[in-house]
Amino acid sequence: MQALVIVAHGSHLNPDSSAPTYNHADTIREVGAFDEVRTGFWKEEPSIREVLRTVESDEVYVVPLFISEGYFTEQVIPRELRLDGWDVSDWDSDGLSASHVTLTADDVSEKTVHYCGPVGTHGAMTDVIVRRAETVTGDPDVGDGFGLAVVGHGTERNENSAKAIEYHADRIRELDRFDEVQALYMDEEPEVDDVADFFESDDIVVVPLFIADGFHTQEDIPEDMGLTDDYRNGYDVPASVEGHRIWYAGAVGTEGLMADVVLERAADAGADIGDALELVRERTRKTPLAGD
Structure with missing residues (x-):
């Protein structure tokens, strides 16, 4: 057994x-x-x-x-x-x-x-991130004309914290599916607060590499990106931020x-x-x- x-x-x-x-x-x-x-x-x-x-x-x-x-x-x-x-x-x-x-x-x-x-x-997580982009946009072929941000916590206390984010961002970039792919972080540079500054694409899918939706994914990141002034009031998907449409996917682990x-x-x-x-x-x- x-x-x-x-x-x-x-x-x-x-x-x-x-x-x-x-x-x-x-x-x-x-x-x-x-x-x-x-x-x-x-x-x-x-x-x-x-x-x-x-x-x-x-x-x-x-x-x-x-x-x-x-x-x-x-x-x-x-x-x-x-x-x-x-x-x-x-x-x-x-x-x-x-x-x-x-x-x-x-x-x-x-x-x-x-x-x-x-x-x-694991390499298979790359597919989950891409699937998350498909799910939030409602488009199984999403990619052309879109940027993708893979977001992690990031911390100076554990150098491995950023490695998984960069690893999957690199793998997705190699797929040549999205116009732009960027790794962003909450607690180190480049920061997710400035998401609009890192993309030229009008549409940006943001996928947080977190297992579950909680304080960071439901409160911190939406407010930091400017999707809402108060997470309790909710936000649109997509939401307009500095001339871009932000498709916020929530935790990849869901x-x-x-x-x-x-x-x-x-x-x-x-x-x-x-x-x-x-x-x-x-x-x-x-x-x-x-x-x-």
């Missing part, structure tokens, strides 16, 4: 924080790729510390629903899972290349735990296709997922676009 465990941050303050995790778990559960699909959270129940005890399967694939490699993927999650012999050097990562490592957990030593890198640094990235991570670690990827892509492609 094989199990999938999706671990995420969660929040005591934002009840919607865990919604994407549960939604992606449900999608994967429905396609039957695993005998069990479980979720665990740092700030909610069920906790990461207890989740392996809820699993009956002897092969467990743990996929962190996080954007970048860093404190949570390298310290918090391995500690809470009690991974025996964990050493971050086992990943031999440059901040983008963490794949998986196979270990046991101290209190469930009979299980083999395949601990995977975060979803945010896109249904994220379930594909979770499956890709598990498959890379050796999980037998059969035709689950094709089924997930087919089901999430049927998700209504804006305006449908």
Whole structure:
């Protein structure tokens, strides 16, 4: 038997924080790729510390629903899972290349735990960002005449924070689908506050590389970009800012296709997922676009 465990941050303050995790778990559960699909959270129940005890399967694939490699993927999650012999050097990562490592957990030593890198640094996330642009514009062929901004938090405390943003912006730029592609940040240059300054395109899709909609994606970024003076009053999509139409997509992690990235991570670690990827892509492609 094989199990999938999706671990995420969660929040005591934002009840919607865990919604994407549960939604992606449900999608994967429905396609039957695993005998069990479980979720665990740092700030909610069920906790990461207890989740392996809820699993009956002897092969467990743990996929962190996080954007970048860093404190949570390298310290918090391995500690809470009690991974025996964990050493971050086992990943031999440059901040983008963490794949998986196979270990046991101290209190469930009979299980083999395949601990995977975060979803945010996987190449399949590029497709999710593009899908997010399609969803918010209501156009499955969006690109020509549009600019695309991939937005991250950014922080001087963790250099890996910006790497995932730049990685996906570069990959999308290489697709030559959008007229312009720019990586922007909340807490470092170039800043999302000045989004209109970085594009010549009249239409700009803005996709935040965050797992869930919360304080940053629902309040900070819309106000910083000038979509609204007060997030509580809402804003138009698209909204007019300095002569540009801003199509603000909200957190990329709420896109249904994220379930594909979770499956890709598990498959890379050796999980037998059969035709689950094709089924997930087919089901999430049927998700209504804006305006449908």
